[in-house]
Amino acid sequence: MDENALFKLTHGLYVLGTTDGSRFVGSIVDAVMQVAHKPFVLALSCGNQSHTKSCLHTAKEFSLSVLGKDTDPFIVANFGFQSSRDVNKWDNVDFEEQDGLPYLQNTLAGIKCKIIQEIAFESNTLFLAEVLDCYVGTGDGEPLTYNDYRSYYKSGVIKVFNEQKDRMKGKKMTEEKKNDGKKWVCTVCGYVYDGDVPFEDLPEDWVCPLCGVDKSFFELQ
Ligand SMILES: Cc1cc2nc3c(=O)[nH]c(=O)nc-3n(C[C@H](O)[C@H](O)[C@H](O)COP(=O)(O)O)c2cc1C
Incomplete structure (x- = not known):
């Protein structure tokens, strides 16, 4: 089986917003599609390890802000x-609150959804959600796609993530994990990870900024 075939399925990129009961949380998602039009229903897939997934289980509602091709890579790095376990992501961006949910400013569209069904898989949870409201936004141009992200946009996101750490911080939610003074070290090039986000919480597609290998090549030393 050649899993690269699955990258030929492409989607848009969205900022999902929801709440943990006391503050707004959220993340970037691409696994979203419309699956019915009477009523309007969307399918959304969330990684089971994400804080967003845990919050959706309780909040039952979320917003989607549809990103355009001219979106600042900072938005994708931030979300x-x-x-959101570590950072108040929404503190770092301009957004409007509508009906108890956050929407990024200047996006192509905003969609409010109510979860009607949840199906758990080993890796992900599939949410089916009815569209309660939606609007076309003030942003111009074409939607940013997951294919855009993989083909040219991702390098800019990684650059922002590595170079604009102060802008990413928001209000820190927890003390940095200390790992008993040990550091995560790249076994290929020797790069020592010293970011603000605990190494364990970096996304699976994070790569070594020096040599480009993935997280599995790092060891705690
Ligand atoms: C381009 C891109 C697409 C992503 N698509 C999804 C997705 O469809 N579903 C998902 O759960 N996470 C997706 N993620 C990963 C989450 O955005 C990421 O793990 C985030 O840090 C989770 O934050 P949280 O713990 O606050 O929920 C994507 C990330 C990127 C960069």
């Missing part, structure tokens, strides 16, 4: 490369 996709760190967890």
Whole structure:
């Protein structure tokens, strides 16, 4: 089986917003599609390890802000490369609150959804959600796609993630994990990870900024 075939399925990129009961949380998602039009129903897939998934289980509602091709890569780094467990991501961006949910400013569209069904898989949870409201936004241009992200956009996101750490921080939610003074070290090039986000919480597609290998090549030393 050649899993690269699955990358030929492409989707848009969205900022999902929801709440943990006391503050707004959220993340970048691409696994969203419309699956019915009477009523309007969307399917959304969330990784089981994500904080967003845990919050959706309780909140039952979420917003989607549809990103355009001219989106600042900071938005994707902020919402996709760190967890709301550690950072108040919405503190770092301009957004409007409508009906108890956050929407990014200047996006192509905003969609409010109510979860009607949840199906758990080993890796992900599939949510079926009815569209309660939606609007076309003030942003211009074409939607940013997951294919855009993989083909040219991702390098800019990684650059922002590595170079604009202060802008990413928001209000830190927890003390940095210390790992008993040990550091995560790249076994290929020797790069020592010293980011603000605990290494364990970096996304699975994070790569060594020096040599480009993935997280599995790092060891705690
Ligand atoms: C381009 C891109 C697409 C992503 N698509 C999804 C997705 O469809 N579903 C999902 O659960 N996470 C997706 N993620 C990963 C989450 O955005 C990421 O793990 C985030 O840090 C989770 O934050 P949280 O712990 O605050 O929920 C994507 C990330 C990127 C960069």
